[in-house]
Amino acid sequence: MLTDLLRDTPAGVDAAWALVDGFDDALVHGLGRIDEERAAVLESLAAAFTGSPLAGRVADSIGKIIAGTVTDEHLIVLAGARSALLGAVHDALLSAVDGAAGRTREAWPAGTAAPEPGLLLAGTRSWLRELAIAGWHGVDHELAAGGAQAVQALLADPAARRLAVLLDGFAAELRAAAPVATLDRVPVRRWADLWTRALLLAQDGLPRPEPTPVSGRLLLLGADLHEHPTVFRAQAHGLLETPGGDVRLVRVSVAGAKVDTISGPSAWRMLAAFPVFRSALAEHRIVELSGMPLTPGGDLIWDESLAVPGESADPFTTARVRLGAAIAPPVPPLDRHPVMLAEPILLEGYTAGEEAFELGGVRLTVDLARLPSAGPITPALVAASTACLGLLRRDGDHWSVQPLAVQATVRKKPVVAHTADWSLGPTDAKAAKAEAAAGTAVDVLRERAGRLLRK
Amino acid sequence: MTSDGAAYERRSAAPVIAPVRPRKLAKVPFVELAEGRLQGVVSSGSDIERVYVSSITAGDHGLSCNTNNNRPCGGLGGTYPCNHIRALAEAAVAQYGLSRVTRYLRVELAEGEENLWAGLHPTTAPNRAAEVFASFLRHLAYLELPPTTDPLPELQWFPAAEVVR
Incomplete structure (x- = not known):
């Protein structure tokens, strides 16, 4: 039952996050200078891997980093350790979802996959290393801009698009936030996630099934x-x-x-x-x-x-x-992270509220931040809904539903809205007018590109 | 910036960049807050092949304006802004909002003051036209990249710009 899923957190999930949080906090100040407190936190991360195949490498890398040697080899081991912990969190949450939904999931096929062809990755790794050493608080305009060259090189290679898109989005956030030291709040987990993903994808020979x-x-x-x-x-x-x-x-x-x-x-x-x-x-x-x-x-x-x-x-x-x-489908081993959970579900028979649905006495948050302006679903429509087709998601310590479509009653009339209703252009007159105005932006930029780019 | 108890610091999908506001691009096709400058490109009113490359530095508010062929703008008189720089500033405020622009440029505005120029104390700055124009060309080059059908799993971290509540 979904209500059981919403009530309980699988065993070990909180403990795993506590270890990850410790590592993420170390990245705020940078791995270039680790004080005693943060050293102790990193050592407890190493201790958690005792008895696992990663134990030796994690202990060795953390020891070296605490001693002041931060190399690509040590960093990828840390990224691997963080990913392994969150992979375990992901698996526990996904199996709870499957249990609650009665969903059958295929197993990941055994066997070897062809490795990705060689990409231009050294530039990416070197920027990620500089970021890790400086920490988020050490990111100034110059360091934030330092990823641009790696992004340009990756964008030029269609086979590198996955890493290029990730790195470009990450770099844009750092540029917008620089100098990070003056920022009120740092997205600690998010940037540790993005840094870790980028470093994993910047390794040679990633398997590609x-x-x-x-x-x-x-x-x-x-x-x-x-x-x-x-x-x-x-x-x-x-x-x-x-x-x-x-x-x-x-x-x-x-x-x-x-x-x-x-x-x-x-x-x-x-x-x-x-x-x-x-x-x-x-x-x-x-x-x-x-x-x-x-x-x-x-x-x-x-x-x-x-x-x-x-x-x-x-x-x-x-x-x-x-x-x-x-x-x-099974989840590819390297993609196991709680943010990847996006399980399609159909919800009916709930009581809709402004920010959550009541389901059999349990509250399920509506992920309003994932209602796109490119589609017609509004928070008001969700609050008036009687059925919702959505994705079950997990961020932080709770589940939420991201609506993909809702059936609602507005002024006693049934209304249905889907996120992609406007994929051929807005169907609503007001939105169509706004789209036409904004759409000329595309035309203006294409005209400028045509005139200036090939000079 | 919290949502349902989960702290901003502990959310994987925590929003970092506020979506830019839609604005007309014909006059000022490109604006960015980057490399310690408000910089961008302003279309020439008279010659369709020409653009002006303008910038204001953060902190000391140094002004610079040149054509894409690197000729100095005739309208910029030292610390007195030309129309291109004024248009650039106006576009930046339309795109990012006044508070983000003033924070980036380190401009102090009196309470209730809505005119960015009231807080700017311009100086002259070295010519940065080549760098800014290169940045504009990189920007335009995105429109020429082919679309992709790769599953791009990492985009789960990047929800589409949220509907205005």
């Missing part, structure tokens, strides 16, 4: 929208009916590069290359896939030429009829 082609009917449940100053991404969650009769939970991701002045509904213009995907979302169409690559982690690598839109299907009906028995 091979996708396999799949065919069948794709029924979309909804879209989750992501953005930072230079990217806009729509990630759809859906159910794939395979010819064998299985129903699997899958995702589709399409992302476009942008700049900070393009945001809100006009950001959809940056995904113009995906008309089939956008119309499937806006018009709730079933998509017939033939031979679309699917990763072992449940991500379809979208190719418009392998997708044919068909009849329409209501995502709420799809969820009511098929979501309960759908098979969930």
Whole structure:
């Protein structure tokens, strides 16, 4: 039952976070100068790995760092230790979700995966090392700007896009926050997360599992929208009916590069290359896939030429009829982190409030910060809702639901809204006018680019 | 900045950058707070091929304005701002809000004062046109990057700009 999930935290989760928090706090002041108190905290992190395969390397690296030697080899071991702890937290939370939802999840396939081809990673590692040594409080304009060169090199290589997008978003935050020493509040966990992810992705030979082609009917449940100053991404969650009769939970991701002045509904213009995907979302169409690559982690690598839109299907009906028995994909080992938890769920029979739903005497927070301005769902609509199709998420110490679609009653009339209703342009007159005005930003910048860029 | 008990410091998805406000880009296509300067690019009113590259330094409020061909702006008289720099400042306030701009430039404004220039005490600054223009070109180059269908798992840390409550 979902109510049990909301009431209990799995054993060990708080203890694991306490160790991670200690490490994250050390990064605020920098690993270049560790005082006795922080040394003790890092030693307790090393002690937690006693008896694990990482024990020797973690103890050795932490010892060296406390003694004042901060090298790439020591830092990647620390990043690995932090990721291992949060991987365990992720697994405990995910298995609690699966238990509560009665969800069957496939196991990660055994066997070796082809390593990523060599990328230009030395520049990234060296900037991340400088950040770790200086600590967030030591980030000034110059150090914050130091990542730009690495980002430019990565952006030039399509195979490095994943790290490029992460590093660019992280660097933009540090630039906006510099000089960090004068900042009121530092996003301690967030930046430790981003630093750790970037360092992991900046290692040579990361495993990249091979996708396999799949065919069948794709029924979309909804879209989750992501953005930072230079990217806009729509990630759809859906159910794939395979010819064998299985129903699997899958995702589709399409992302476009942008700049900070393009945001809100006009950001959809940056995904113009995906008309089939956008119309499937806006018009709730079933998509017939033939031979679309699917990763072992449940991500379809979208190719418009392998997708044919068909009849329409209501995502709420799809969820009511098929979501309960759908098979969930395994999570790739390196992606196991609590922030990655985004499990599609259908909620009904709750009492909606401004910031939370009451479910059988338990409160489930609504993640209002994940209601995008690029879509029509507003907090008021959520508060008036009677059914919600969303993603179950975890941040900090509690669960929350991120609405992807709501059914509500407004002035005694039924209203339905989905995050991707505006994927072909806003359907609401006021929003359409604002989009048209903001959309000219895209045209202006393209004109300027055309005139100035190739000089 | 807390949400339901979880401290800002202990949230993976804690918001750091306030989304920029929409504004018209025709006159000032590019503004940024970077490298210790408010800097950007202002389209020429008379020549469609020409842009002015303008900046104001944080702290000592040094002004600089040149064309993209590195000719000095005729309107900038030492510490007296030209129309390009005024347009740049206006665009920055529209995009980031007055408080973020004043904090970055280290401008003290009297309570209730809404004019940025009331708190600016300009000096002259060295020509930074080449760096700023390079930054603008990098900015524009994003529009030429191909879209990607890579699953990009790390974007879970970056929710789309939130709807105004």
